[in-house]
Amino acid sequence: MEPTKVQSDGGLNVTLTIRLLMHGKEVGSIIGKKGETVKKMREESGARINISEGNCPERIVTITGPTDTIFKAFAMIAYKFEEDIINSMSNSPATSKPPVTLRLVVPASQCGSLIGKGGSKIKEMRESTGAQVQVAGDMLPNSTERAVTISGTPEAIIQCVKQICVVMLESPPKGATIPYRPKPASTPVIFSGGQAYTIQGQYAIPHPDQLTKLHQLAMQQTPFTPLGQTTPAFPGLDTSPPASTHEITIPNDLIGCIIGRQGTKINEIRQMSGAQIKIANAMEGSSERQITITGSPANISLAQYLINARFRDVAAMWNDPSSMTTS
Known part of the structure; x- marks a missing residue:
């Protein structure tokens, strides 16, 4: 019998899934002519490499397998991207070679561990690998x-991915993860009666969206109000009045993380939950703001879950999980 090999990555060899977000051009490079490049990557790394379907500007590339096969697949992708950069530079006057860039998609509940207390973990990763690492705020x-x-360089990226894998294995995701799925176009989606609709002209067209399943679960098949009462009546939509109201109190200095840049976060929470969400103006002398959530009990609970999830991410980053009260 052969002696057990001790791996350079500290003996980690469990199966893991890493998701990458790529532009269409990058995906084309990974697939190669007649799929030859991705076939070679699969065979040589031993990892499963799947590319999301769809005519989207962005695609998700999923790499699954024991950690050593994932590192091999990442190495092949990073070197392929470097090759693309070198080829593109042969036609350009630029003299300095731009770094290879990869975008991972990570459950928000694990991002606090990647950042570390006061940013210590991410700083350590940057210093020990030489790669630049940034976690999106939203x-x-x-x-x-x-x-x-x-x-960074392919070598720096591979070392960095190894460290990220260690953190992800040590700190599994908390709660349910709603995976990111790139959209073909930015048509607005509204929800009614557990079904998603896109607006085309004056009509609401049923839209087979992955969120529909989430809503059917959350709503337990009960109808609910799409995006609050202000939504105009479209044919086939249930615009029955909201059932109840719930209030949450949030400290002033944390309200920004719930609202997001130009209201993107709060609008996302409204759309995903189907609840009406109103944020009261700041009261003079008060350190807190009132959030009023209106809708069916299921709408309200989903909105609360999404607000809490958002709050937990920020609390994990700031290492201050204690300053939210619900009434």
Whole structure:
């Protein structure tokens, strides 16, 4: 019998799934002519490499397998991207070679561990690997995942991915993860009666969206109000009045993380939950703001879950999990 090999990555050899977000051009490079490049990557790394379907500007590339096969697949992708950069530079006057950049998609509940207390973990990763690592402040649309961007030489990227894998294995995701799925186009989606609709002209067209399943679960098949009462009546939509109201109190200095840049986060929570969410103006002398959630009990509970998930991410980053009260 052969002696057990001790791996350079500290003996880690469990099966793991890493998701990458790529632009169409990058995906084309990974697939290669007639799929030859991705076939070679699969065979040589031993990892499963799947590419999301769809005519989207962005695609998800999923790499699954024991950690050593994942590292091999990442190495092949990083070197392929470097080759693309070198080829593109042969036609350009640029003299300095830009770094290779990969974007990982990571459940938001694990991002606090990647950042570490006061940013200590991410700083350590940058210093020990030479790669640049950045965790996006906002979640990707309609998901509970964030983009983690790694850039540098292929060697630095591989070392950095190894460290990220260790953190992800030591700190598994908490709660349910709503995976990010790139959209073909930015048509607005509204929900009614457990079904998603896209607005085309004056009509609401049923839209087979992955969120529909989430809503059917959350709503337990009960109808609910799409995006609050202000939504105009479209044919076939249930616009019955909201059933109840719930209030949450949030400290002033944390309200920004719930609202997001130009209201993106709060609008996302409204869309995903189907609840009306109103944030009261700051009261003079008060350190807190009132959030009023209106809708069916299921709408309200989903909105609360999404607000809490957002709050937990920020609390994990700031290492201050204690300053939210619900009434």
